[in-house]
Amino acid sequence: MSAIPVFAGPPLLGLNLRFLRDPIGMFSQARRDHGDVVQLDLGLAGPLHAVFHPEGVKRVLMNGRRTHRQLLRELLGKGLFTSPSGDDWGRRRRLLTPLFRAERLAAMTPLLLGPLDEALDTRWRTGERIDLATEMKRITVAMMVEATFGTGADVDRTAARAALDFLLGYVDHQLFTFATAPRSWPTPANRRYRTDIAALRRIIGDALVARTRRPGTEPTFLDGLLEHRAGFSDEELVDEVLSIFIAGTETTGTALVWALHLLSLNGEVAEQLRAEVDDVVGQQDPTGDLLRKLRVPRAAVRESLRLYPPAWALRRVLDEPLDVGGHVLPAGARTIVSSYVTHRHPDVWSTPDAFLPERWLSGEERHRFAYFPFGAGAHQCVGNTFAQLEGDLVLTRVAQRFRLDPLPNQPTGTKPAIALTPVPAPTPLLMPV
The missing domain is CATH 3.30.43.20 (Uridine Diphospho-n-acetylenolpyruvylglucosamine Reductase; domain 2)
Structure with a gap:
């Protein structure tokens, strides 16, 4: 040796x-x-x-x-994302694994497409520049809210999105800033953290109590948690929803920023993607079987995850x-x-x-x-299939509507945080296909 x-x-x-x-x-x-x-x-x-x-x-x-x-557990509760190795981690892993099976996720794609189309229809305009970091965060947060609660749930989506959006930035700051004020101090950020985490936990808890799935509706993460909840308290289920929220939005949103940015820099690959989407999907909604037939969007997501892995x-x-x-x-x-x-x-x-x-x-x-962009071995992120699905869906839908031209000579570095973030944020020009 x-x-x-x-x-x-x-x-x-x-x-x-x-x-x-x-x-x-x-x-x-x-x-x-x-x-x-x-x-x-x-x-x-x-x-x-x-x-x-x-x-x-x-x-x-x-x-x-x-x-x-410890810090994450203090901030977010005792969900899978914040748990150390051991029996409790294994118990939580068994609860969440069925929620991310491929056939179940495929049935959820209409829930994800709604907030994506809302963003592209209302905020993405041809001839204007788009801040990919801001947009992908907003889109993935909205997708996660819909995937968790479903379209029929009586939930304050605006409050849930706003609370989750703030908490993502707050957790990032707490973990990756050299000196922060103690959380016991009544700073504006700390006060809002306490208000928003309490509001989000209340929204999740109320939805768990009231949730009744209607026949013919898409499955949601809440449905899956309630179906497999044996041995879990309501508080533990709320912790798991928070785990899904934090682990499934910041990392996926950042991965999508990189994927779209790299496509904007590599026009030949972007054209291959558009050609395949046009041939397989056309102008249909890219859900279910159509998404599974596409190869280039999945390859582009995997390659961007290779170069800029969230974990x-x-x-x-x-x-x-x-x-x-x-x-x-x-x-x-x-x-x-x-x-x-x-x-x-x-x-x-x-x-x-x-x-x-x-x-x-x-x-x-x-x-x-x-x-191993989402970890590997026993602790590989249970939601990696959901992240890939979101990536396939976003790249496909964007390719149906826009071509992205990068800002000339814009340098892009990396900022390690919860996910590997591009700095400055890419701001491509939206052009017609």
Whole structure:
């Protein structure tokens, strides 16, 4: 066994400031300069071990323990998204898994299409620029509200959307800002957080009590939770809805920003997508069987997720020593894997920095852990199929109506938060197809 290479920083402080300011750049340099297993020097905070090759990622994710997300649990409750590994996590996972089966999600597409069409009809105008970050957040929040409550539910959708929209930004700020005011302080943001989280929990709780599914209506997430609720209290079900809201809006909305931005920069791919949509769907509503027949939108979403994965880094703790690539990580080691770096690993991906959706159409086989935009192993995001469905639907509907021209010479960097966010936000010009 060989010694683990060390990526060192200044005495006492180590790489902490860089970790806060530019974790993506730090991880990329660590792999480039030191290899696939690296000990990151975090000064007085102790070492953090990073693993980048797919086989090493597999060993870490299969053997490591997901750590307790205390801050998220304080903010959002004890849902699946905020739960650490263990029996309670497994119980919650079994509750949510049936909600995301492919046939069930396919039946939900009319619910998702409604808020999407509302946005495209009222706010997207040919000849104007569109702020993709703002729009995709608004659209995915509205989609999630409809998918949860359904069209017939007596729910204050405006209040639910407004509360969820604020909470997404608040959680992001709490998790990824170096210094924040204690939540006990009566700042405007903290007061609104307490008001909005209480309002959203009340809306969800009231809907759970009142929910009665009418024959012939599309299934919703509430239907699924009530159908499989055995052993769960009302409060626990509310926690799970909040988990679905937060995990399923910020990550998916950001992934769609990247997908549409990359299509705007790659006109040939965008034209292939439009041609397939025109041939298979025409001007029909892209739901159910029609969506399943499309290949290019799905490939474009997968490729954008490869380049800019929402779950850009995952932490684990090792309870026992682990052999990774000829190095032994010690028991108790805090370990991190970065999908952003692994998705661009030159030993795994040809032309790794290029946007090439065709790589997903060739049938080429690759390591199972070479691609994990929503995590992998037992803790892979249960909602990844829902995210893919939303992506297919949005790209298809937009392709039916618009062509996106990018702002000339607009630089786009990344801001690691709950999801990997583009900065500045892309603002393409909407043109007729």
